[in-house]
Amino acid sequence: MSINAKTARFELVTLDGKEALFHEDRVDPATVPEGMFRYEIRSGDYGVPVLLRRDVDTGFGGSILINEQLDVTDPEPYIEGGLAFTGQKCSLVKYMRDNPAQTTGMTKEEAVAKAEIGWWKEATAGEIVDFQLYEPMLCMPFDKFHEAVEEVLGRLVFTHEFAEVDKLRIEHEKIQQEQGVTGSGMTMGGLS
Numbered sequence: 001m002s003i004n005a006k007t008a009r010f011e012l013v014t015l016d017g018k019e020a021l022f023h024e025d026r027v028d029p030a031t032v033p034e035g036m037f038r039y040e041i042r043s044g045d046y047g048v049p050v051l052l053r054r055d056v057d058t059g060f061g062g063s064i065l066i067n068e069q070l071d072v073t074d075p076e077p078y079i080e081g082g083l084a085f086t087g088q089k090c091s092l093v094k095y096m097r098d099n100p101a102q103t104t105g106m107t108k109e110e111a112v113a114k115a116e117i118g119w120w121k122e123a124t125a126g127e128i129v130d131f132q133l134y135e136p137m138l139c140m141p142f143d144k145f146h147e148a149v150e151e152v153l154g155r156l157v158f159t160h161e162f163a164e165v166d167k168l169r170i171e172h173e174k175i176q177q178e179q180g181v182t183g184s185g186m187t188m189g190g191l192s
Contacts (some may be wrong), residue, residue, distance in 0.1 A: 001025055001026070002025065002026040002027060002028040003023060003025045003026070003027055003028065003031075004028060004031040004130070005027045005028065005031040005032050005033070005036070005038070005065060005092050006031055006033070006092055006093075006130055006134060006173075007173065007176040007177070008023055008025075008027070008091075008092070009089050009090070009091060010022060010023050010065065010089070010090050010091070010092065010095070011023070011085055011086065011087070011088065011089060011090070012086045012088040012089070012090040012095070013064075013083055013084060013085050013086060014083075014084045014086070015052075015064060015066065015083055016082070018066060018068070019066075019095075019099065020064050020065060020066040021064065021065040021066070021090060021092065021095055022062055022063070022064055022083070022085070023062060023063045023065075024062050024063075025062075025063065026040070026060065026063055027063040027065065031130070032065065033092075033096075033131075033134045033135060034106050034110075034135060035067060035096075036065050036066070036067055036092070036096070037065070037066055037067070037068065037069050037070065038054075038063060038064070038065055039052050039053065039054060039063070039064040039065075039066070039070065039072065040052075040053055040054070040055055040056040040060060040061075040062070040063055040064070041056065041060070041061040041062045041063070041064060041083070042056045042058070042059045042060065042061060043059050043060070043061030043062075044059070052064065052070065052072050053072055054072060065092065065095070067095075067096070067099050091173055092134075093134070093166070093169045093170065093173060096134075097166055106135060106136075106137045106139070107137075108137065110137070111135075111137035111138065111139045114139040115138075115139045115140055115141075119139070119140070120132075120139075120140040120141075120144055120145075120148075125147070125148040125151040125152050126148075126152055128140070128144070128145060128148035129148050129149055129152045129172060132145050132148070133149065133165065133168060133169055133172060134169065146159070146162075149168065152172065152175070153168070153171055153172065153175065154175075
């Protein structure tokens with residue numbers, strides 16, 4: 001089973017002294033927004049986390065999301081400074097809001113290229129919102145994005161509300177939690 005990074009509740013951890021998010025399940029890479037990086041932990045004896053990789057085939061011990069790219073090219077990238085669990089629950093939106101320096105999203109050129117392929121034309125309103133609401137660069141016509149947000153939130157959304165996108169994200173997350181959405185419905189997010 002893999003989870004949707006944008007709707008899941010994570011545990012806040014420190015990984016080698018850096019704040020990150022942990023989940024015991026696999027995170028669907030398609031739901032990881034640009035500017036965030038997904039890694040998997042391989043556990044050793046007695047479930048102790050020992051290796052960090054992009055993907056783990058055996059001994060899966062959980063997923064890590066962090067706002068910086070880590071070097072896992074070493075044949076044995078051990079978790080040197082340790083993995084410390086804080087016991088605090090945290091959403092991806094809150095993490096990105098609290099750690100904005102590294103979460104810049106797409107470049108203008110990437111956003112234009114994505115818009116030019118018309119990715120939103122075959123997407124559901126939920127898929128559009130799952131991606132575009134969390135991506136700072138607009139990658140589609142605004143009127144289509146606006147319609148999708150209204151459909152997903154189930155209410156009229158005034159244009160000025162997009163100036164405070166964090167409030168829309170929180171409302172979106174609350175609706176998904178109330179509906180029990182934990183799986184991935186999104187297919188066009190950034191693969192990290």
